[in-house]
Structures are given as C-alpha cells and as structure tokens.
Amino acid sequence: MATPKPRVKVPKSASAGEVITIKTLISHNMESGQRKDKDGNVIPRQIINKFSCEFNGKPVFGCDIAPAISANPYFEFSAKVMESGSFTFTWVDDNGETYSHEQAIEVK
Amino acid sequence: MSRKLILAAATAAVVSVGGALVASADPVDEELVIDGEIPMVIRTKAPEGHPFDEVLSGWLFRTPETRSLEEDTFTNPGMLYVERGEEIWNTVEGEAGKSCASCHGDAAETMAGVAAAYPKWDADAERPINVELQIDKCRENNMKAEPYKFDAPEQRALTTFLKHQSLGKPVQVDLSQGDMQSWWDQGKEVYYTRTGQLNLSCASCHEENNGKYIRADHLSQGNVNGFPTYRLKQGNMVLLHSRFRGCIRDTRAEFPAPFSDELMALEVYTTWRGTGLSVETPAVRQ
C-alpha cells in the first residue's frame, strides 16, 4: 500500500468528566518476519511497533506492539476528558517513520 | 411457523441428540444495517430460473465477530482501501493529464449505483466487461495511461472505491444488452462443469452443500455482491477473479487467466445468481 494512513474516530464533543470511546485504525501490512518469499528467503519484519494517544500533551493510552497484531492494526480504548483540547495519535514504524494524527474535542 | 420458531425447534432437536454442529451450520437470521443507517438486502427472492427460492448474502454464514466487522464502516478494514481508491480517483495520471475526477467529478454523485449494474455489455470490445476492465478502458482511451496489472494494489483500491459508491444498491445485470444472454449461458456451463483432480464444480459446494461445513469452513451460496471483499485470511482486498482462481485451484484444476472469457462468463452468471442482493463492498469475509 501507499504511505500508511491513519483513521481515528473521536466524538466531536463530550461533557466534562465523561469517559469516551476512541477507535483507531491504520493501513499497514504488519509484515511479521515469519513469512518467506517465493525463493525461500525470509521477508524481513516491518511492523508498527508502538502506538500512543496523548491529550493536551499528557499520556492517555499506549501500546507496545508485537508482530502478532493483525494487518491494518486496530485499537479501541477509552479516555476521560475534563476540558476541551486535542488528542494526538502516533504510530511508530519499524522503518523509523512515525505517522500522526490530531483530533480536537469540545467539552461543554 | 416463523423462521425463528423453526430454527428454535431445529436447535432443540439437534441438541437433544447431542450434536450442535448441524444446527450451527444454518445461516443466521440477522439483519445487516451499515452504521445503523444503511439497510442491506441480504436475503431476497431469487430471480426467475434460479435453482433456489431465496438468495442469501455470504454475510449470513459468518461468525458474529466477522459479521460485526462489516456493520461499522469504521471497524471495517476494507474502508482503508475505499479511502485509498478515492485518492487514486483524484490523482492525475497518463499523457492526457487527467484523473478520473477530471471527467467524472464527484464519484459520490456520478458513480452512485453505477457499479451495481456490472458486468455489462461493452459494444467496442464485443464482450461483457467488469469494473476492473471499465477502469482500464478509461485509463487507456481517456487518460492515455497504462492499464493496471492484474491485482495491482491500485486496481484493488479503485475497484473497491467504485463498487462502494453502490453500497446498499441491488445487484442487477442487464442480460438484454448485446450478447449478454449467451455469456450467461456460457457462465452457467462453467458453473456446473466439474473440474480438477477433486472433480468439483461451483455447484458441488455452493448449490448442493451451502449451509454445510467443508472441513471447518461454512459454505455460503457463493454470491459475489460483496466483491472486492476484505478477507481476514489475506488481510487485504480480494478481487472476484482472484477468488474464482482460488476456488478453482482448490479443486486442483488449472485455473483460467483473470478476465478470460471463461471467468468473465462466470462473473456474469454468478452476479446474476445474486440479483437483488445489496452491493456490500467492501464486505468482510473469513
């Protein structure tokens, strides 16, 4: 696939202290390092090895990822929001690239 | 007696003899509504001349976990390829300096419902073409770009994107155009012809044994309304002709080339068999 592309689902607004559900997905083959090509050579591992979610710069949720996570990794988790602000999502690739996405939420 | 009651009775009978396998081989009796908004026709009256009374979507044959992946366009991994397809739609390629959008504009408007009528008769080629070949035709004639190599990631993504513009629309092939009827006849012959070392036809599994297990796989009616389909096995989109080839390979036969007359006829015929079912692209299957 082309450059991995994140998708994130965060409610647009919430009330103060509400626990919201966040869903994230990113396009990535998650090459496990366990497969071989037609000539019998091991296809080198290339996965998303880390995912994190911060709110206004403070950690909310994170994940260390092994090759046992499926292609197009999906994470669903919760966050408690006290004030309006912005979520930052970051995915770290084995090849050193990072992919990020920001999403704002309004707290009423 | 309602379907639910019959199912309950059947389940009770089976449990009482101590084997739940037979009951669990039935397709489920559930509704599919995408994002709680777009109702899908997943069982409908079969068209005239069809061997069944009712045609069923393959969704009904899958586990609750697989079914739920398709119900929500966010959790459906196939939607990543729809988004990729949209990028390609808007990307200029070829000597004519055009993108798909240069001529067709916003696909949500111009392509709504279009792919539900494919494969359709192509007067220039004097044969039916599917969405993949329609894309290639546009690329060559209008964009002056190379046609896609079979199963190229861009071909998968753009075909998925185009089919998705018909999400929820009923599958309807027009057999009155050109020689479509004779292609249908030819496709029917392919469908019922046993091939390979295992001597199986499409009908051996999907007509005579749908609802039953082949080893641990729950056989569906083999309807194609969800293609290209996101398959958990590949973790990727699978084109219909790749799936045809996979099925034929499993009969241990030599498989025909993609988009060959044989497979195009089979596409015409199998698409017709699912007439009236909603386009589910990107469907999620095992």
Next chain:
Amino acid sequence: MQVTRRQALGLSAGAVALVAFGPGLNAARADAAATDKSLMEFTGGKAPATGRITLNAPEIAENGNTVPISVSVESDMTDASYVESVVVLAEGNPNPSVATFHFTPMSGEASATTRMRLAGTQNVIAIAKMNDGSVFMDKKLVKVTIGGCGG
C-alpha cells in the same frame, strides 16, 4: 529386503507416534516456558491472582489472521488506584508477545480492543498490573479453524 504390510503399518504407526508425541511435546513445553518467562518478566516474578481482569475472545476464530480480542480491568482509574498496564500473550505463537497496553488515570477505563494473529488453537492470556504492583490474570482458549477453502 521385502517389507510386509504388517511391518509397513508398524513403521508408519511408529512414525505417527513420534510426530504426535515427540516434537509435539517439546514444542508445547518450549512455548509454555517462553510464555511463563514473558509473564514473570511482566509481573516481576509474582504469580497473578484471578479476577478483576476479563479477556474477551471468540471461542472459535474463523481465521487466525484476524482475531478480535478485548480486555477490561475493574478499577477506579484514579491517581490513587489505577491499572498501569495489561500484557497479552499467546502460548502457541512463534513468539508469545502480542501487545502491552499502557493506561493512565486519564484513560477513564482500563479497557482495550484489538485484532491479533493466532498460529493455531491455543490459550490467549491477559495479565493486568495495578499501580500498587498487584497482578491479575485471565485466560481464554481460542480454537482456530482451518478452512476448507484457502481461496
């Protein structure tokens, strides 16, 4: 040398037994040992208690390449008392590691859902570590079916 049918049967039965019990057992032991090692590294040598953590996974997975799992841990998720992390291990994979989730009081709830690969029928284990160092475990056997149609 002539091999009688009986001898041939005996030979193949022996071969079958070897396949079934010899390497099979060793492999199982190696996996369990590797899983135990990962578990103990995570808990700091503590044996986890049962309760508080729930691992949800399908009883039967249609395809081992994409198996939805979710974990949730009972906790107030306050600065005083919260779940720090949850590790997910798969006993029968080439490597037992699957994922480690990190939570903070800002998570609100200690729950997470993802999709994982399972090389075959096996136990999936989830262990939660609280901020006071206590550890809890849940385990589910997931059967992975081998389809008739690779496609």
